Amino acid sequence: MDQDKSPRCGSQMPDFFSGAGKETLAAIENLKVNSLLYAAEESIYAAGSPARDVYILNEGYIKLIKISTAGKNQIIRVVKPGEIFGFDGLVDALYNHSAVSLRQANVCRIPVSSLENLGESKTEVERLIMVKCIRELQHADDRLLELGAKRSAERLASFLLDWCSDTPLDKWKPLVLSRLEIAQLLGVTIETVSRLFAQWKREAIIGEQKQSIQIKDADKLRFIASSN
Amino acid sequence: MDQDKSPRCGSQMPDFFSGAGKETLAAIENLKVNSLLYAAEESIYAAGSPARDVYILNEGYIKLIKISTAGKNQIIRVVKPGEIFGFDGLVDALYNHSAVSLRQANVCRIPVSSLENLGESKTEVERLIMVKCIRELQHADDRLLELGAKRSAERLASFLLDWCSDTPLDKWKPLVLSRLEIAQLLGVTIETVSRLFAQWKREAIIGEQKQSIQIKDADKLRFIASSN
């Protein structure tokens, strides 16, 4: 797993650092961090294990999950290409959640220790991480509102709108998540998700084919997303 | 509101900076930021308004809230003394949530612009904020699990355990939140909270007197918090 012939970060500098200055880019480049390939459903790190590395997702999708003492899975967040994740190690000894690949994924693994030794560039990297953290915190705020104050139809509708927000209305958008995973993300059951999908397909609000979805009636979906 | 005779930050350096070096402390001191006094239920900033300042809570409690399009309130987080909050302005133009004092509160207001002009110390402040952000993100992870995967009794039980975690079992801990606010924090109704309180008081799991609570049977409460 560790030694594979995938290109190292240098040859495909992660999006995450796109805002960094020249010297920082060079410093990162110098780390010669290898990128790793994960198949679907592989564990990248587990909650409670030593948080030695920070990760950047080059390609594919990752889910960050937590499991309740009662054994229920909750998907905290879906990581998209270009994003950094797993930075608990900058503050704590252990990861606070688990990371699992949704499908084949290509990630850069950067040891926390090498970030600490970046010298001049360290502060810029910390600034980038601070910025990313603030954004993620805003996203977490939004999700807390979803889970705390909305019904299942509203949650699913806003999820679909958000998921397809980068896709033209007449295009198909790959739905990387299974029904179960959507359920675990939204804090509902798989049956509830399935029933809403079925209903909305009948009502021609959305379409689905071959793991891809399309929003056919965005207005109606937006109405559902925000109507008690 | 702006001009009040409360001491400025300098005379009571906020806890948040306690980890900072000498020079940074001096630089912050130099900002001569005034502290502000808020009565209960006053707005400190509103979601969607220009995020010009960062705040540090010296004394009292603040709730960060969001309101859904359907009009439901969700408490995102309760800010405790020594914590920084409202740092959206470091990244975005607008606040992503609203901040309201729970009771009388004393806060330091620091313009984002003055943080930008800290010179040498800027990077250390950014690092402190990064650290705080990562911690808050971990806390948000935990709350997403609560709201997404747990029943009302489990949510309330873990909230009480968390709220009282700094208090000896035989001491009374002031409960700053009303029933309504607890409900808005946990994503349930006020009636549900009230019923659980009543039941647990009957069963001598908790006690309550004059806005303060006490956990009488921590084991039982922990069991409830983690048992489906």
Next chain:
DNA sequence: CGGCTAATTGAGAGACGTCAAATTTGGTGG
């Protein structure tokens, strides 16, 4: 074409929300 998993669909139960009324609490002024 079988065999396996994922997804759908139905029926029934239960947790929680909603609505309404009763009770307590806290604050105010006499």
Next chain:
DNA sequence: CCACCAAATTTGACGTCTCTCAATTAGCCG
């Protein structure tokens, strides 16, 4: 210090959304 009022909390009865359990169907891979 007490009476009084408004707001907060409690309690009950009822409805409903969502979960649970179970059976069926669809989709996919060898």
